[in-house]
Amino acid sequence: MQRRRGYLPREGIHLGFLLSSFESCILSAPMIVLGLACLCVRLVPHAVPSTALARLPSQRSTLIYLGLAVFARVQKACSRAAINNWVSPKPPDLAQEIFVVTGGTTGIGRSCVDLILSRSPKARVAIIDIVQPETSLGEAVRFYKCDLSDREQTELVAKQIKEELGDPTVLINNAGLSRGKYMSEIDWQNITATLGVNLIAPFLLIRAFLPAMIARNHGHIVNIASLSAYAPPAGLADYAASKAGMLAMTESLRLELRHVHKATSVRVSAFVLSFVKTPLFKGETNQPNFLSPLLDVDTVGEEIFGAIEQGASVVRYMPAISGIVASIWAYPRWFQDVILNGTAKLRVDYRGRQHIDEHGRVSG
Structure with a gap:
């Protein structure tokens, strides 16, 4: 069996791999937590210096990202559950x-x-x-x-x-x-x-x-x-x-x-x-x-x-x-x-x- 080269696909870098990697990153829990942190900072702007605040995404763009990310994660979870008849998969022996x-x-x-x-x-x-x-x-x-x-x-x-x-x-x-x-x-x-x-x-x-x-x-x-x-x-x-x-x-x-x-x-x-x-x-x-x-x-x-x-x-x-x-x-x-x-x-x-x-x- 041919081994992978680290995390890269055997076929080399291709568009499907990049799209999947981007999706996994953008919808990951750490990214959503980071988005929530940015939103919290925006809601209490006096808690951080104005120079740092200026570098953060706007409140509107953060809300849009969080809404889309949560929607995407929910629909993926629902799709996984639906195709498995809403019965949690159990790894076989x-x-x-x-x-x-x-x-x-x-x-x-x-x-x-x-x-x-x-x-x-x-x-x-x-x-x-x-x-x-x-x-x-x-x-x-x-x-x-x-x-x-x-x-x-x-x-x-x-x-x-x-x-x-x-x-x-x-x-x-x-x-x-x-x-x-x-x-x-x-x-x-x-x-x-x-x-x-x-x-x-x-x-x-x-x-x-x-x-x-x-x-x-x-x-x-x-x-x-x-x-x-x-x-x-x-x-x-x-x-x-x-x-x-x-x-x-x-x-x-x-x-x-x-x-x-x-x-x-x-x-x-x-x-x-x-x-x-x-x-x-x-x-x-x-x-x-x-x-x-x-x-x-x-x-x-x-x-x-x-x-x-x-x-x-x-x-x-x-x-x-x-x-x-x-x-x-x-x-x-x-x-x-x-x-x-x-x-x-x-x-x-x-x-x-x-x-x-x-x-x-x-x-x-």
């Missing part, structure tokens, strides 16, 4: 959890597995992947080779995991497939494979593991989505559609758990990612790194593991500035096109490394 990670032999999935084992060597982990691991996974990890585009294989592996390890409590739907074909040329085999791995397999695995989570009112489902769900480039229609479906499924599942099953402590998280340095990625984004950095898998893995470790549901956009792009459908049409047309400049090979046979089955 990782040694007692049973993890299932799809696509766990490489990239983001492998980073998550390494983090889990580094924090809790006794945790039980199942990896579902079409690709054999290149290095030893350790005794705590079970590897299940599976073509996730195949319904029968997926359901059989889910049953096998429950029989051998017990009912999983954490499911990370990370496996992804991209074919990079235009609508005018894509065949049904590639469409079926992409939707099977990216969307149908998560449905099947959730269906297999969810009843036990509901019965215990304990568990965490993590779905990996993509910014392409909001801004889909040409040649990525199948992949983008699968990730948009993943986000819709995530929200529907959250409501089902809350209103139908009353399982308010079962967590559901989504991570909406821009470009990540994984086996899926080849080529150049032709985007300034300052605006759109190529994310390191360990940066993403740490965020995912952090949510699991806290026992909290989250919806996280990475890098942070991606959240602005994700609100694209609220913009005027001409401005939407400015953003969408920018995807034509990408020089990324989306074709993927997997082979799809004539029946739509996937091989590594």
Whole structure:
């Protein structure tokens, strides 16, 4: 795992990092206390020399800052509480959890597995992947080779995991497939494979593991989505559609758990990612790194593991500035096109490394 350089991101300094850092600073408790102190001094001006008073912000600007800062902190706290069903997150005992990670032999999935084992060597982990691991996974990890585009294989592996390890409590739907074909040329085999791995397999695995989570009112489902769900480039229609479906499924599942099953402590998280340095990625984004950095898998893995470790549901956009792009459908049409047309400049090979046979089955 690549280590951070102090507090700086692995990707280098970028706009999302600066905006997040500024927000954290400006909304921090010490800054608000400092604002209150300035306000108190303004209310009793005779208590300080006039020269010092002249250097302080005006009473009006201080009140505006305090009002906005308190409002922002309250709405963030309410958002965190709402997405967790107004039930305080409880950090799980990782040694007692049973993890299932799809696509766990490489990239983001492998980073998550390494983090889990580094924090809790006794945790039980199942990896579902079409690709054999290149290095030893350790005794705590079970590897299940599976073509996730195949319904029968997926359901059989889910049953096998429950029989051998017990009912999983954490499911990370990370496996992804991209074919990079235009609508005018894509065949049904590639469409079926992409939707099977990216969307149908998560449905099947959730269906297999969810009843036990509901019965215990304990568990965490993590779905990996993509910014392409909001801004889909040409040649990525199948992949983008699968990730948009993943986000819709995530929200529907959250409501089902809350209103139908009353399982308010079962967590559901989504991570909406821009470009990540994984086996899926080849080529150049032709985007300034300052605006759109190529994310390191360990940066993403740490965020995912952090949510699991806290026992909290989250919806996280990475890098942070991606959240602005994700609100694209609220913009005027001409401005939407400015953003969408920018995807034509990408020089990324989306074709993927997997082979799809004539029946739509996937091989590594």
